[in-house]
Amino acid sequence: MSKRKGPRPPMGGGGMMKQIQQLQEQLLAAQESLADETVTATAGGGVIKVTVTGDQKVEAIEIDPSLLEDADAEMMQDLILSAVNSALEKSQEMAAERLGPLTGGLPF
DSSP: OOOOOSOOOOOOOHHHHHHHHHHHHHHHHHHHHHHHOEEEEEEGGGTEEEEEETTSOEEEEEEOHHHHHHOOHHHHHHHHHHHHHHHHHHHHHHHHHHHHHHHTTOOO
């Protein structure tokens, strides 16, 4: 076995730990602010509106009363599903925009 000669490198790293802690604080602040932001998606020419927060919680679903006149349940289900998925996608894109610079592209 070979022995290392000379002084060992310092075992510090306090600066890196501080940077990691700051990054964690920034991520937490960004995630908290996302919970306060919303995106809205529509389907069926605007007869269905879905609002989702930046942390992917459905906040509201609005249905235009004119859609209820036809009472086609299957069509309404499809429109709601489409609007919810679109709103969630927009919310995820917003989160990626806000958190991406902090995570360096890592999934969150």
